[in-house]
Amino acid sequence: MRPNIAKIFWASAFAMACSTQAQAATFVFGLTGSSNLSGTYGNSRLFSATSGGTTINVRATAWSVSSNLVRNAYLGAYGNGLGVTSRAEGSGGNNTHTTDNQSGTDFIILQFSKPVEFISGKFTTYQLGGLSYQDSDATIDYGTTATAWNSPLSLDNTNISVVNALLNGAAYEATGGSAPTGIVRDLQPGAPGGKVGNIWMVASSFVNQDAKKDAFKFSQLTVSYMDPLPEPESWAMMLAGFGFAGVAMRRNRKTRATA
Numbered sequence: 001m002r003p004n005i006a007k008i009f010w011a012s013a014f015a016m017a018c019s020t021q022a023q024a025a026t027f028v029f030g031l032t033g034s035s036n037l038s039g040t041y042g043n044s045r046l047f048s049a050t051s052g053g054t055t056i057n058v059r060a061t062a063w064s065v066s067s068n069l070v071r072n073a074y075l076g077a078y079g080n081g082l083g084v085t086s087r088a089e090g091s092g093g094n095n096t097h098t099t100d101n102q103s104g105t106d107f108i109i110l111q112f113s114k115p116v117e118f119i120s121g122k123f124t125t126y127q128l129g130g131l132s133y134q135d136s137d138a139t140i141d142y143g144t145t146a147t148a149w150n151s152p153l154s155l156d157n158t159n160i161s162v163v164n165a166l167l168n169g170a171a172y173e174a175t176g177g178s179a180p181t182g183i184v185r186d187l188q189p190g191a192p193g194g195k196v197g198n199i200w201m202v203a204s205s206f207v208n209q210d211a212k213k214d215a216f217k218f219s220q221l222t223v224s225y226m227d228p229l230p231e232p233e234s235w236a237m238m239l240a241g242f243g244f245a246g247v248a249m250r251r252n253r254k255t256r257a258t259a
Contacts, residue, residue, distance in 0.1 A: 023052075023226070023227040024224060024225070024226045024227075025051040025052050025054065025224070025225055025227070026051060026119065026222055026223070026224055026225075027049035027050070027051050027056050027116070027222070027223050027224075027225060028049055028220065028221070028222050029047050029048075029049045029058060029220075029221040029222075029223070030047065030219060030220065031047060031060070031077065031081050031082050031218060031219045031220070031221055032077060032078065032079055032080070032081055032219050033045070033076075033077025033078060033079075034077070034078065034079065035076045035077050035078065036076065036092075037076060037085060037091060037092030037093065037097040038074055038076075038085045038089075038090065038091050038092040038097065039074045039076070039085075040074065041071070041072050041073055041074050041087060042061070042072035042073075042156065043061070043062075043074060043075055044059050044060060044061045044075065044152075045059075045060045045061075045075055045077055045082070046058070046059055046060075046150070047060065049223075051225075054225070054227065056112060056113055056114050056116065056223070056225060057112070057113040057149060057150070058110050058111065058112050058113070058149070059110070059111040059149055059150050060075060060082060060108055060109070060110050060111075061075055061108070061109050061111075061153065062074060062075035062076075062082075062084040062085075062086075062106065062107075062108055063084070063106070063107050063108075063109060063155060063163075064084060064086035064087070064088070064103075064104045064105065064106045064107070065104055065105050065107070065160050065163075066088070066103070066104030066105070068159055068160045068161075069157070069158075069159065069160075070155050070156065070157070070158050070159070070160055070162070070163060071086070071087055071156060071157065072155070072156040073085060073086040073087065073106065074086075074092075075108065076092070076097050078097075078217055080124040080182060080217040080219060081122065081124060081217035081218045081219025081220070082099070082108055082217060082218050082219065083097045083098045083099055083217045083218075084097070084098070084099045084100070084106035084107070084108060085097045086103060086104055086106055088103035088104060089103055093129075094128060094129030094130075095126040095127060095128050095129065095215055096128065096129070096215075098126045098128075098215040098216055098217055099138075099202070099203070099204050099214075099215070099216055099217065099218060100126075100128060100204050100213060100214060100215035100216075101204035101205060101206075101208060101213060101214050102128050102213050102215070105203060105204055105205075105206055106203065106204050107139075107201050107202065107203030107204070108201065108202045108203070108218065109153065109155075109199065109200070109201050110199070110200045110201070110202070110221075111145075111147070111149040111150070111151075111153070111198070111199050112149055112198045112199070112200070112223075113149040113150075113198075114198065114225050115144065115196050115197060115198045115225070116196065116197070116198070116200075116223035116224060116225050117188065117192070117193065117194075117195055117196045117223060117224045117225075117226075118140065118142070118187035118188055118195070118200065118221070118222075118223055119186075119187060119188045119222040119223060119224055120184050120185060120186055120187050120188070120220075120221075120222045121174075121184070121185060121187050121202070121218055121219070121220060121221045121222070122182050122183065122184045122185070122218070122219045122220035122221075123136045123138065123174075123176055123179055123182065123183055123185055123216045123217075123218060124136075124179060124180070124181070124182035124183075124216060124217045124219070125176070125177075125178050125179045125180055125182075125215065125216050126180070126215040126216065126217070127215070128213055128215050131213060133178070133212060134178045134180065134215065135176075135177060135178065135210065135212040135213065135214045135215070136176045136177065136178070136179055136214055136215070136216040137173065137174070137175045137176060137204070137205035137207075137208065137209070137210065137212070137214045138173070138174045138175075138176070138185075138202060138203060138204065138205055138214070138216065138218075139171055139172075139173060139174075139201070139202075139203040139204070139205050139206045139207060140171065140172055140173070140174050140187060140200070140201065140202060140203075141167040141169055141170075141171035141172075141200070141201040141203070142167060142169040142195055142196075142197035142199065142200045142201070143166055143167040143168040143169050143197045143199050143200075144168065144197050144198055144199070145166060145198060145199050147199075149198065153166075163201075166199065167197075167199065167200075167201055169195060169197055170195070171201075171206075172189055172195075173205065173207055173209075174186075174187055175205075175209075179216075182219075184220060188224075192224065193224075193226065196226075202218050204216070
């Protein structure tokens with residue numbers, strides 16, 4: 001009986017160990033639509049993606065900063081992805097309904113229902129009116145917030161320092177040139193799992209090292225989510241294993257007592 005008990009016990013322990021390992025999965029958000037070039041400032045758009053029975057929701061909003069003052073903007077969703085029309089861009093014509101840094105720096109904030117890490121995103125580049133080139137450098141930042149994913153953010157009419165405090169990660173650049181038909185760009189610098197947050201920013205480049213104005217629409221966002229909780233099936237296996245081990249041990253004690 002003792003060898004069998006040991007086998008059952010170690011099988012149960014193995015099941016518990018497997019159940020506590022994080023389960024990683026990838027999620028792809030389309031981030032597209034067919035909206036107007038302009039509309040109500042401060043609007044939001046909701047998206048979701050499902051993988052392996054888990055669904056992640058995201059709330060997207062548009063903002064623009066000029067002279068360190070942040071104002072809410074209109075977030076459009078188009079066939080090539082999300083774009084921003086700021087207050088200074090009026091009707092959004094001449095490709096100003098993109099995420100650009102011509103009249104201030106436009107950025108999109110994405111509030112996720114679970115902490116995620118960016119893997120890649122598609123950038124479609126546009127030429128702003130009056131320019132002879134097109135460019136799509138972007139600044140990516142992230143953070144962790146206790147604010148619910150579907151709750152509004154109090155950022156309008158605040159200093160850019162408020163945004164910087166909210167995005168408490170380490171911002172990085174996703175550089176890119178002309179891609180009028182769109183290009184999927186790597187957004188995961190460094191080792192996987194190094195940059196995780198439930199709030200993210202995709203902005204026209206704040207750094208702008210090449211001194212070119214950037215203008216793009218953003219779509220096809222792929223993120224990674226690592227589930228810290230064991231699967232229900234693993235918990236059931238673990239509990240059943242320990243249950244069988246307990247029954248076997250009791251029977252073994254009774255057998256020894258009556259021998």
